[in-house]
Amino acid sequence: MRVLILGADGYLGWPTVMHLTSKGHTVAAVDNYLRRRICREENAEPLFEVPNLHQRAARWRAVSGCQVPVFIGDLMDWNFVQEVFQHFKPEAVVHYAEQPAAPYSMLNRRAATLTLQNNLLVTANIIFAVHEFCPEAQIVKIGTMGEYGTPNIDIEEGWITVDHHGRQHRFLYPRQASSLYHTTKIMDTDLLWFYVRTWNLRVTDLMQGPVYGLQTYESEQYDDLRPFFNYDELFGTVLNRFVVQAVADYPLTIYGQGGQTRGYLDINDTMNCVRLSLEKPAQKGELRIFNQFTELFSVRELAEKVQKVGRQFGLKVTLQNLKNPRKEAETHYYNPVHTGLLELGLEPHFLTDEMLAGMIEIVSTHKDNINPEIIFKGVRW
Amino acid sequence: MRVLILGADGYLGWPTVMHLTSKGHTVAAVDNYLRRRICREENAEPLFEVPNLHQRAARWRAVSGCQVPVFIGDLMDWNFVQEVFQHFKPEAVVHYAEQPAAPYSMLNRRAATLTLQNNLLVTANIIFAVHEFCPEAQIVKIGTMGEYGTPNIDIEEGWITVDHHGRQHRFLYPRQASSLYHTTKIMDTDLLWFYVRTWNLRVTDLMQGPVYGLQTYESEQYDDLRPFFNYDELFGTVLNRFVVQAVADYPLTIYGQGGQTRGYLDINDTMNCVRLSLEKPAQKGELRIFNQFTELFSVRELAEKVQKVGRQFGLKVTLQNLKNPRKEAETHYYNPVHTGLLELGLEPHFLTDEMLAGMIEIVSTHKDNINPEIIFKGVRW
Numbered sequence: 001m002r003v004l005i006l007g008a009d010g011y012l013g014w015p016t017v018m019h020l021t022s023k024g025h026t027v028a029a030v031d032n033y034l035r036r037r038i039c040r041e042e043n044a045e046p047l048f049e050v051p052n053l054h055q056r057a058a059r060w061r062a063v064s065g066c067q068v069p070v071f072i073g074d075l076m077d078w079n080f081v082q083e084v085f086q087h088f089k090p091e092a093v094v095h096y097a098e099q100p101a102a103p104y105s106m107l108n109r110r111a112a113t114l115t116l117q118n119n120l121l122v123t124a125n126i127i128f129a130v131h132e133f134c135p136e137a138q139i140v141k142i143g144t145m146g147e148y149g150t151p152n153i154d155i156e157e158g159w160i161t162v163d164h165h166g167r168q169h170r171f172l173y174p175r176q177a178s179s180l181y182h183t184t185k186i187m188d189t190d191l192l193w194f195y196v197r198t199w200n201l202r203v204t205d206l207m208q209g210p211v212y213g214l215q216t217y218e219s220e221q222y223d224d225l226r227p228f229f230n231y232d233e234l235f236g237t238v239l240n241r242f243v244v245q246a247v248a249d250y251p252l253t254i255y256g257q258g259g260q261t262r263g264y265l266d267i268n269d270t271m272n273c274v275r276l277s278l279e280k281p282a283q284k285g286e287l288r289i290f291n292q293f294t295e296l297f298s299v300r301e302l303a304e305k306v307q308k309v310g311r312q313f314g315l316k317v318t319l320q321n322l323k324n325p326r327k328e329a330e331t332h333y334y335n336p337v338h339t340g341l342l343e344l345g346l347e348p349h350f351l352t353d354e355m356l357a358g359m360i361e362i363v364s365t366h367k368d369n370i371n372p373e374i375i376f377k378g379v380r381w
Numbered sequence: 382m383r384v385l386i387l388g389a390d391g392y393l394g395w396p397t398v399m400h401l402t403s404k405g406h407t408v409a410a411v412d413n414y415l416r417r418r419i420c421r422e423e424n425a426e427p428l429f430e431v432p433n434l435h436q437r438a439a440r441w442r443a444v445s446g447c448q449v450p451v452f453i454g455d456l457m458d459w460n461f462v463q464e465v466f467q468h469f470k471p472e473a474v475v476h477y478a479e480q481p482a483a484p485y486s487m488l489n490r491r492a493a494t495l496t497l498q499n500n501l502l503v504t505a506n507i508i509f510a511v512h513e514f515c516p517e518a519q520i521v522k523i524g525t526m527g528e529y530g531t532p533n534i535d536i537e538e539g540w541i542t543v544d545h546h547g548r549q550h551r552f553l554y555p556r557q558a559s560s561l562y563h564t565t566k567i568m569d570t571d572l573l574w575f576y577v578r579t580w581n582l583r584v585t586d587l588m589q590g591p592v593y594g595l596q597t598y599e600s601e602q603y604d605d606l607r608p609f610f611n612y613d614e615l616f617g618t619v620l621n622r623f624v625v626q627a628v629a630d631y632p633l634t635i636y637g638q639g640g641q642t643r644g645y646l647d648i649n650d651t652m653n654c655v656r657l658s659l660e661k662p663a664q665k666g667e668l669r670i671f672n673q674f675t676e677l678f679s680v681r682e683l684a685e686k687v688q689k690v691g692r693q694f695g696l697k698v699t700l701q702n703l704k705n706p707r708k709e710a711e712t713h714y715y716n717p718v719h720t721g722l723l724e725l726g727l728e729p730h731f732l733t734d735e736m737l738a739g740m741i742e743i744v745s746t747h748k749d750n751i752n753p754e755i756i757f758k759g760v761r762w
Contacts, residue, residue, distance in 0.1 A: 078490070109459070109509045116505055117498070120568075124497055128490045151552070153545040162543055162555070164534040167714070171532070171555035174543070176574065183575040187501075187568040193557065194564045198708055198762055327579055333548070381579055 002026045004088055007096030009053045010035055011227045012270055018218035019271040021066035028088040029053055032074045044232040044374055047366050075122040085133040092278050095141045097122050102179035104234045106381040112180050119184040127195045138202040138281040140274055145209045145263055146182035147175040150329050155336035158289025178328045193287050200285040204277040209293030212239035213267030214362045232374040239302050246310040246317045247363045248370040256324030258300030259331035263293025266349035276344040290340040294348035309356040325380045383407045385469055388477030390434045391416055392608045393651055399599035400652040402447035409469040410434055413455045425613040425755055428747050444603060456503040466514040473659050476522045478503050483560035485615045487762040493561050500565040508576045519583040519662040521655055526590045526644055527563035528556040531710050536717035539670025559709045574668050581666040585658040590674030593620040594648035595743045613755040620683050627691040627698045628744045629751040637705030639681030640712035644674025647730035657725040671721040675729035690737040706761045
């Protein structure tokens with residue numbers, strides 16, 4: 001299948017390029033280095049430098065034989081969108097091309113506006129391009145479990161049938177997020193759902209939980225093919241941050257009581273979820289939604305797991321409860337369904353001690369790069 | 382109260398300037414003439430020319446003694462937003478500053494992008510400005526009943542408590558609209574709801590039905606103070622269009638079976654709903670939602686009402702069922718609650734034969750201006 005990967009330079013984008021090509025798909029990679037630019041602007045550089053997208057594609061070709069055309073440009077610019085779609089003629093589109101960080105979106109007005117504008121206008125352009133150039137192609141979009149927030153009822157997979165005064169209607173599951181970034185993902189869902197109904201698009205929207213991991217099977221032997229790995233407060237996800245904090249002898253920063261519970265997954269599972277969604281596509285006129293995670297953990301549980309494994313490596317690993325800088329529930333009901341991807345064939349990886357030990361080992365080789373000043377800045381909202 | 386009216390040049394904006402000043406409020410008027418520009422670009426000129434906003438403010442001052450400062454600029458431009466808020470120091474903000482036409486938003490990619498970008502970025506800038514410059518000020522925002530679509534259950538006022546597997550949660554009522562324009566209003570609601578929770582804003586979101594009428598009490602004696610009146614397919618609302626079609630001896634264009642039922646209101650009721658919402662504001666941290674309409678009609682019922690009254694004027698008034706150019710349910714359940722504004726004190730005007738007769742009389746004086754070619758262009762979606 002000819003798959004266009006938008007946001008191919010990112011934490012998930014680049015591993016997806018390698019994974020799909022290694023499974024026999026034909027892939028093109030698109031990015032505008034937005035993530036690199038804003039990480040640099042905010043002094044939130046990743047744990048190690050990664051080559052640029054052209055360099056990575058060349059390196060991947062050398063080791064795998066797979067050729068991946070690279071397009072560098074801004075998907076808010078229709079001229080660029082048109083050029084990419086007309087040139088590559090995709091049969092499917094994977095859409096990662098968004099500003100992906102909740103804390104960054106809450107940093108200031110400029111960051112908020114960038115997030116809103118980039119995420120909405122890029123999603124709209126992708127919809128328009130698929131409608132115009134490849135109406136049969138499925139859009140596989142990364143949403144977030146954060147769209148649902150933490151309601152007091154079970155979280156279904158995207159949809160819920162509401163009984164009210166003796167009548168019934170099936171709705172998009174009501175959404176209420178806890179950052180502007182997550183709110184732009186709700187808006188993406190609104191937009192996709194409208195155009196799915198209007199233009200018979202074929203869309204899979206993956207409500208993903210926080211992802212952890214430093215490498216995928218395809219990068220195991222090649223250090224320079226690993227994805228970005230952010231560990232700062234703005235761009236790092238919680239488990240990745242905790243592993244770096246443990247290695248750096250920096251207390252694990254638990255916001256509030258640490259009862260915030262979310263669904264997590266290994267980066268290898270993201271690869272498989274996206275591939276399975278491509279290989280078993282949604283129907284025309286269908287907005288198919290999966291809740292993409294494998295296990296539930298509270299923040300405190302994650303910290304304790306890292307502490308336990310870290311101590312086996314002789315690390316001190318202390319835990320520190322901080323006054324929560326965010327508006328979020330610190331203890332709450334949380335029971336999300338996640339059967340759809342298992343039914344498609346996902347075989348989950350779990351957060352074992354071995355997995356954590358592997359992460360600690362790799363991070364330890366980059367210990368000298370860790371800048372403790374960027375771990376916690378206290379962005380408040 | 383010092384009220385900043387954003388989108389003050391529009392069909393509802395200008396009458397609101399006059400209404401609030403006549404009731405003793407201090408008002409400033411802001412617009413960028415976007416509506417005038419796109420009407421001209423699309424050859425969808427209103428039934429009669431209206432003076433520009435400075436001229437209207439001068440005329441209104443001459444007849445009422447009320448002085449209204451005018452700011453012309455684009456609310457997507459933060460420099461302008463900042464200047465207006467710092468200069469006027471509002472105690473409340475009425476937000477009409479959006480591209481308001483569903484068919485225009487479906488015309489082509491350029492119109493869709495303009496709608497998405499303008500409506501979302503302006504709403505975001507208003508939120509940021511209120512947070513920064515006047516955090517106690519209420520935002521009164523015009524949403525639309527179209528956000529709800531036509532679900533098979535009763536439509537509550539903005540919120541619904543869902544019972545699910547023995548537990549309960551109160552959610553924003555799930556929304557699914559039938560145009561891109563309406564979808565941007567859903568996104569506005571998402572955005573407001575997030576920042577209401579995060580920054581304790583004070584917001585009233587008015588889910589308004591289609592408005593009809595040519596004048597308000599304040600413009601009755603002054604023809605040149607009437608609002609814009611569009612009768613074309615892109616910018617005219619259905620009852621306004623039907624009245625013009627009746628006068629022009631153009632068949633009333635009923636899309637499909639004409640069973641599309643909506644809640645309608647007189648433009649004088651819009652004035653009162655907005656004023657009542659300002660005078661009895663939402664609490665801090667509250668997103669208060671009202672369903673703003675007074676009566677339900679199907680499109681066919683509206684056409685028959687216009688036909689009946691039109692014939693009393695000796696007009697022919699034929700009805701014509703057209704193949705529906707839009708994706709929408711032509712027969713559907715529709716039972717929306719609308720008690721909130723009545724409880725605030727709204728005394729509704731109804732769509733009487735006298736009201737329709739008055740509209741026909743005024744439109745007849747502009748009969749020579751009617752361009753039948755712009756009444757139906759068949760924008761499809």
